[in-house]
Amino acid sequence: MDNPIEIETLRRFLSPERVRELSKLRPSRVLCDATLCWVFIFMAWLAVWAYPVWYVILLAIPVIGNRFYALYIIGHDGLHRRLFRSIKLNDFFSDLLVFAPIFAITRLNNQNHLTHHRNLSRGHDPDHYKYTCLNKNSVIDLICYLVGGQSLLKGIRNVFLGGSKAFGEKKGRYSLRDIVLIISWQAALITGLSLAIGWWAYPVLWLVPVFVFTFLADNVRTFLEHGFHSSDADAPPHRLITYWAPWWERMFLSPMNMNYHAAHHLWPSIPYYNLPLADQELFEVSRSDSGGLLWRRSYIGFLASYFVAVPIEDCIESA
Known part of the structure; x- marks a missing residue:
């Protein structure tokens, strides 16, 4: 069954009226959650400033990266324009507090993500490489994926360089407002961290945490929430999976309730x-x-079982 038809069939599980009730926005919750995330990040920087010793730095890195990952998930709702009723406010909030610090912009990045939603598990899905068995059919390939070896450049191309054009999407351009936000954030991060802590603080207390605990964590999560240890042809066409995982797994891999991924895909x-x-x-x-x-x-x-399952028999490109 073709994926859009399959998903429309599954949406019968909740009535349109109930979906509308659950879709009511609470901007105060967004403001509270985003503020707390940034408070934790600043507290981690403050701790290193006060006690610049190796064990405090090692503790600060996962706190910074993980709390930014939580912000990133809030920004994911921003990609769907589900933070505020006003699209302008939604995009400005997402850009200012989530995406500009990592060189991204809501208005442009949502094209890649919404294409993924419309074409989940089909050839036009720009995120197909994240969960297909094709590039994870040996232990070495799987490890390479988990550490970002296969995904960093491809993700940058899809999100920032118009890679989604291959999927029929028209890529926009950065506006002056976008460039100002991005440059202002990088200038503030580089200057503030360097002057307060040291020249090494920007890469060690920003770039490394975001790469390891946001980018890699999200990359792994996407694979696990759509992945099967079977050939792509044998996997369910919609690949909708929810994780009732322990709290510590959810904290590192799916903050802000992203583990309820089937419900999110059915009702974005x-x-x-x-x-x-x-x-x-x-x-x-x-x-x-x-x-x-x-x-x-x-x-x-599931990840352990996937390691055991590779190589997967008949791992070929699905139609």
């Missing part, structure tokens, strides 16, 4: 803070007929 209008309730109702109504939806108990458990 539901904001991150309402996904647990949507998942609970989805699970209850789908017990008799799950439609191929899956609930897994552990990210690490």
Whole structure:
């Protein structure tokens, strides 16, 4: 069955009226969550400033990266324009507090992400490389993927350099406003961290945490939330998976309720803070007929089973 038809069939599990209720926005929740994330990041920088010793630095790195990853998930809702009712406010908030610090812009990045939603598991999905078995069919290839060896340049091309043109998307350009935001953030980060802590602070206390605990963590999460240890042809066409994982797995791999990924793909209008309730109702109504939806108990458990499963038999490009 073609993927859009399959997903439309699965959406019957919640009524349109219930989806509208769950899709109500609470901007105050967004403001509170984003503020707390930045508070933790600044507290980690402050701790290193006060005690610039190796063990404080090692503790600060995951705090900075993980709390920015939580911000990044909030920004993911911004890509769907689900933070505020005003698109202008939504994009400015996302750009100012999430994307500009990592050289990105909501208005441009959402093209790549929405293309992924429209074409999940089909040839036009720009994120297909993140969960296909084709580039993860040996232990070495899988490790290479997990450390970003296969994804960094491809992700940059898709998101920043118009790689989604290959999927029929018209890529926009950075405006003066976008450039000013990005340059201002980088100038503030480089200057502030260098003057307060040292010349090494920008790469060690910003670039490294964001790369390891945001980019790599999100890369791994995307694979695990759409991946199967079977050939792509044998995987369910929609690849919708939710993780009821332990809290520590969720903290590092799916903050801000991103583990409820099936509900998010079925109803992208539901904001991150309402996904647990949507998942609970989805699970209850789908017990008799799950439609191929899956609930897994552990990210690490599935990853370990994938290591055992490779090489995967008949791992070929699906139609």
